[in-house]
Amino acid sequence: MKNADFLTGITTSGTPHLGNYVGAIRPAVESSKNKDLVSYYFLADYHSLIKNFDPKLRKQSALEIAAAWIALGLDYDNCVFYRQSDIPEIPELTWILTSLTAKGLMNRAHAYKASVGENQEKGHNDPDKGITMGLFSYPVLMAADILMFNARKVPVGKDQVQHLEMTRDIAARFNHIYKKLFILPKVVVDETSSVLSGLDGRKMSKSYNNYIPLFDTQKRLRKMIMKIKTNSLGPEEPKDPDTCTIFSIFKAFATESETKNLEKRYRQGIAWGTAKQELFEYIDEILKEPREKYEELIKSPADIDEILKKGAVKAREFSAPFLEEIRKSIGIASLG
Ligand code: TRP
Numbered sequence: 001m002k003n004a005d006f007l008t009g010i011t012t013s014g015t016p017h018l019g020n021y022v023g024a025i026r027p028a029v030e031s032s033k034n035k036d037l038v039s040y041y042f043l044a045d046y047h048s049l050i051k052n053f054d055p056k057l058r059k060q061s062a063l064e065i066a067a068a069w070i071a072l073g074l075d076y077d078n079c080v081f082y083r084q085s086d087i088p089e090i091p092e093l094t095w096i097l098t099s100l101t102a103k104g105l106m107n108r109a110h111a112y113k114a115s116v117g118e119n120q121e122k123g124h125n126d127p128d129k130g131i132t133m134g135l136f137s138y139p140v141l142m143a144a145d146i147l148m149f150n151a152r153k154v155p156v157g158k159d160q161v162q163h164l165e166m167t168r169d170i171a172a173r174f175n176h177i178y179k180k181l182f183i184l185p186k187v188v189v190d191e192t193s194s195v196l197s198g199l200d201g202r203k204m205s206k207s208y209n210n211y212i213p214l215f216d217t218q219k220r221l222r223k224m225i226m227k228i229k230t231n232s233l234g235p236e237e238p239k240d241p242d243t244c245t246i247f248s249i250f251k252a253f254a255t256e257s258e259t260k261n262l263e264k265r266y267r268q269g270i271a272w273g274t275a276k277q278e279l280f281e282y283i284d285e286i287l288k289e290p291r292e293k294y295e296e297l298i299k300s301p302a303d304i305d306e307i308l309k310k311g312a313v314k315a316r317e318f319s320a321p322f323l324e325e326i327r328k329s330i331g332i333a334s335l336g
Contacts, residue, residue, distance in 0.1 A: 001080070001317035003183070005037040007151035009044035009084065009142070012061045013052050016068040017211035018283070019196040019204030022252045023157060025072055027190060032079040039079040040149055040315065041069070043308075046084050046091070046141060050134040066304045068214055071294035082311035084145060089319040094144040096330060097170050100177060101140050105169060109139050110162055143167040147174075147182050148319050155188040179329040181322075196252050197245040199228050215294045218284055225280045235271035246275045253283060 008028065016025070031039050043062050052058055062083070074081060084090055106112065112135060116127045142163050146154055147170075154164055164187035171182035197203065198210030205211065212224045228245050241247040241263045251259045262270075262278075297304060327333050 001314055002038045003318060004040040004080075004149040004151035006031055006153050006155060006188075007040040007042075007146055007149055007185075008155050009042050009047065009145055010065055010069075011044045012048045012058060012065055014061060014206040015064055016214045017204060017206070018214060018249065019198070019211060020068075021072065021214055022196045023190060024155075025069060027155065029069070029073045029075075032075040032081075033073075035078065040151065041074070041079060041081050042087075042145070042311075042315075043083045044145065047138065050132065050138060063298065063301055063304065064215075066308060067294050067297040070304065070307065071215070071290040071297055073290070076307050076311065080311055080314045081307065082315045083308050086308065086312035087148070087315055087319055089316070089323040090141075090144050090148050092323060093148050093326065094141050096326065097144055097147070097174065098137060098140050100173050101137075101143075101170050105166060106136055106139060109136075109166070110159075111138065112136055139163045139166045140170065143170045146185050147171055148322065149315070150181075150183045150322070151185050152183055153186050153188050155190055158189055161187055161189060181326060181329060197248050199224070199245070201229055201245050214287065215291050218288075218291075221284060221287070222280045225276050225283070228276060230272045233272075235273075236269045238269050239266045241266040244275075246272070246279050250275075250279050250282060253286060 008024070010024065028039070028041055031037060032041065043065060045058065045062055048058055048061070052061075066081075069081070070076065112131065115131050115135065119127050119129050119131075139162075143166060146164075146167050154167075156164065164185065168184045171184050175182055198205060198208055199212070200208070200210045202208050202210060212221070216224070225246075228249075230244070230246070233239055244266070247262065247266060250262055254262070262275075266275075324334060
């Protein structure tokens with residue numbers, strides 16, 4: 001196996017939604033098919049330990065996310081698709097990296113600082129109240145995910161850019177102290193990832209609970225779309241597409257000429273009900289086939305396990321010998 005041209009992780013919490021599709025799944029599915037690239041995609045189930053303490057939910061979420069990616073066309077034979085927890089080299093590397101990561105670097109992590117800030121706002125004496133070591137050292141585990149496969153490029157959302165800077169920092173430190181083994185990975189920020197709006201007009205996100213699930217029934221998909229917030233303009237009045245959630249979701253899915261056409265109808269005046277119905281029909285058409293596939297997959301988790309097992313075997317073809325090299329460089333080579 002070759003090192004990763006592209007690598008990205010998906011935290012296994014929650015149910016995949018339209019925003020995930022446009023921001024992460026769709027571009028990943030595209031590059032998974034590219035025969036000239038080696039792409040690694042993994043379920044970051046160890047990362048999910050930090051926020052969620054419910055084993056059943058974690059398992060269900062991992063199943064749903066894996067099924068969604070497969071149903072939407074991930075070329076799992078061409079790329080490397082696996083669970084983080086099936087690669088024992090990752091936690092080993094995490095410790096090696098933890099041992100040379102400056103605590104001060106972790107103190108500056110946005111997620112950690114935000115939790116400390118919340119504690120201070122609430123007036124707690126201990127600024128670290130309720131903060132686990134997992135949350136604190138989250139960026140080191142992420143660095144290990146990436147460096148374990150010497151990934152060149154890491155496509156992520158804007159909120160993850162700092163973690164990539166930290167990864168580069170940690171890699172450079174290792175290279176300096178021991179041996180120049182790690183490539184410094186480059187971050188690729190998908191600008192469209194923050195664009196999809198949710199039901200209330202804010203960014204579609206699990207945390208705002210304003211999302212449209214990818215694989216609900218057709219009936220519920222329609223119901224959700226009908227719930228999108230609009231203003232009180234009458235059916236015949238001209239409308240501004242640029243501030244409209246319905247339009248922005250349509251645009252994320254449709255072709256350029258279809259988008260232009262709808263834009264024209266907005267300016268001429270289109271009833272909200274009509275716009276919503278058309279959005280529903282458009283998305284439903286795209287999701288119809290994947291939805292059937294998804295439902296089948298969810299019913300046969302053993303098939304998903306098989307795919308992930310094969311992925312882990314492929315991933316370990318790279319990580320096992322590379323970890324051995326790393327261990328040698330730090331003076332802990334396996335006993336002969
Ligand atoms: N932290 C990322 C997120 O929340 C998920 C993730 C875990 C990841 N490990 C990674 C992304 C490695 C890219 C590379 O979105």
